[in-house]
Amino acid sequence: MKPRQKRIALIAGGLASIALAAVLTLNALDSNIALYVTPTEVLAGKAPQGKAFRIGGLVKEGSIKRQDLTVRFIMTDTAKDIPVAYTGILPDLFREGKGAVVQGKLGSDGVFAATEVLAKHDENYMPPEAQHAVDQAKKGDAK
Numbered sequence: 001m002k003p004r005q006k007r008i009a010l011i012a013g014g015l016a017s018i019a020l021a022a023v024l025t026l027n028a029l030d031s032n033i034a035l036y037v038t039p040t041e042v043l044a045g046k047a048p049q050g051k052a053f054r055i056g057g058l059v060k061e062g063s064i065k066r067q068d069l070t071v072r073f074i075m076t077d078t079a080k081d082i083p084v085a086y087t088g089i090l091p092d093l094f095r096e097g098k099g100a101v102v103q104g105k106l107g108s109d110g111v112f113a114a115t116e117v118l119a120k121h122d123e124n125y126m127p128p129e130a131q132h133a134v135d136q137a138k139k140g141d142a143k
Contacts (some may be wrong), residue, residue: 036101038133039080047106053111055082056101056129064096075102075112079137082106086114093119 001009036054037047047053055075061073070087073096084102094100094117104114 019113036058036129038077039075039082040077040133040137042082042112043080050105052103052115054101054103056086057099057133059094059096059098059100061096075100077133077137078135079133082112083110084112084114086117088116088117089118095119 036056037080039055039057042055057075057077060074060076060081063071063072069089069133071090072083072085072086074081075084076082084104086104098119100113101118102112103116103118104112106112
C-alpha cells in the first residue's frame, strides 16, 4: 500500500468513527428527551404516543387520593384535567392547588402513569409553559 492510500484509509476510518459516535449520541439523546405539554394539549392529541413526556400545571384542589404508596391526583391547567397515578414518595412541597410537573406515559385508559413528580420550589415559581397555559385558560374563561 502506498503512503497516500494509507492516509486516505486512515482519514476515512476516522470520519466513519466520528459519524458512528454522532449517530449513537443523537440516538441516546432522543430516547432521553421528555417533551413538556399541558393537560389541554394532551386531550387535544398533541402528546407523544408511546413515549415519555411531561405534563405541567396545578394539582387540582381535593383531588389527592392515597392508597399505600400509590397516589392518584388530577393535574389541571384550569381548562382541562388529566388524572395521574404515581407510586412512590412525593416531594415535600407537593400540595393541592400548587404547581407541579409529572413525567411518565399516558395509558390507554386515559390515566397518566407518572414515573417522576416534581413540585414547585417556592410560592411564586411555575414552569413558564404551565404559567402560559394557566394564563391562556383564564383568558378563555373570562370571555
